Amino acid sequence: MNYVIFKTKWGHFGLAGTEQGLCRTFLPVAEPDLIKACFLREFPQAKFDKNLFQNLQKQIIAYFEGENVVFNTDNAVFLNGYSEFAKSILNTCQKIKFGQTATYKELAQKAGYPQASRAVGNVLARNPIPLIIPCHRIIQSDGKLGGFTAIGGKNLKKRLLKHEANTLKY
Numbered sequence: 604m605n606y607v608i609f610k611t612k613w614g615h616f617g618l619a620g621t622e623q624g625l626c627r628t629f630l631p632v633a634e635p636d637l638i639k640a641c642f643l644r645e646f647p648q649a650k651f652d653k654n655l656f657q658n659l660q661k662q663i664i665a666y667f668e669g670e671n672v673v674f675n676t677d678n679a680v681f682l683n684g685y686s687e688f689a690k691s692i693l694n695t696c697q698k699i700k701f702g703q704t705a706t707y708k709e710l711a712q713k714a715g716y717p718q719a720s721r722a723v724g725n726v727l728a729r730n731p732i733p734l735i736i737p738c739h740r741i742i743q744s745d746g747k748l749g750g751f752t753a754i755g756g757k758n759l760k761k762r763l764l765k766h767e768a769n770t771l772k773y
Contacts, residue, residue: 605652606642608635609660611667618656618663619646624679625656628732630753631667637754663734669770671701674735682731691715692726699740702771704764706744728752739763 604626606619614631617638627645629638642649659674666672680697682690695714699705705713707727708720716722727738733753739760743749751760 604646604649605655606639606646606649607651607653607655607660608638609653609664611664613667616663616667617642618659619649620656620681623683624681625659625732625735626681626683628734630733630755630759632754659735666734667766669766671767671770673701680732680735688716688719688722689726689729692723693730693732693736696727696730696738696741697736699737701737702767704740704742707741707749708744710741724750734763740767 604619604621606617606627608615608617608629610616611631614633615635615638616631617627617629618625619627619642627642629641632638662672662674680693682693685693691714692710696710698713699710706720707723711717711719711723714723723741727741728750729752730736730738733739739751741749748757748760748764751757753759755762
C-alpha cells in the first residue's frame with residue numbers, strides 16, 4: 604500500500620492504493636498531516652510515493668481549478684471487502700456525471716435495488732473514494748442535500764455541487 608498527499612486550490616488531497624487500484628481518497632483539508640495520520644491509521648504499513656497515480660493527481664488538481672473532469676483513472680477502483688450490494692451502489696454512483704445529481708432513490712433504482720434508498724445512504728456514508736466515486740452528487744428526493752460524512756460535512760457537499768455547476772456555466 605502506498606499513499607500520496609498533494610496540494611490543490613482547495614487544500615491538500617490524499618490518494619492511497621496498491622498495484623490493484625485506488626483504495627482510498629481524502630478530500631482537501633488545510634493540514635496534510637491530518638491526511639497522513641488517517642492513512643497510516645487505516646494502512647499502517649503504507650509508504651509515501653509522490654508518483655502514485657500521477658495522472659489522477661493531475662485530474663484532481665484540474666478539477667479543483669475549475670475544469671470539467673471525468674475521472675477516468677488509469678487504475679481500477681479497488682472495493683475489496685465491500686458487499687456486492689455496496690459495490691453495485693458505489694460503481695453506479697461513479698457513473699453520475701460532472702455537474703449532475705441523482706437522488707438516493709434514483710441511485711438505488713439504477714443499481715437494481717429500487718427499495719433500498721435508505722441503505723444507499725448508509726453505503727455512501729462509508730464511501731472510501733469520495734470525489735472519484737462522487738457521492739456528493741447524490742441528494743434527497745425533496746432537493747435537500749442529505750448527509751455528507753467527509754470533513755466539512757454538508758457545507759463541503761454544497762461547495763462541491765456549486766463548484767461543478769459554476770464550472771459548467773463557462
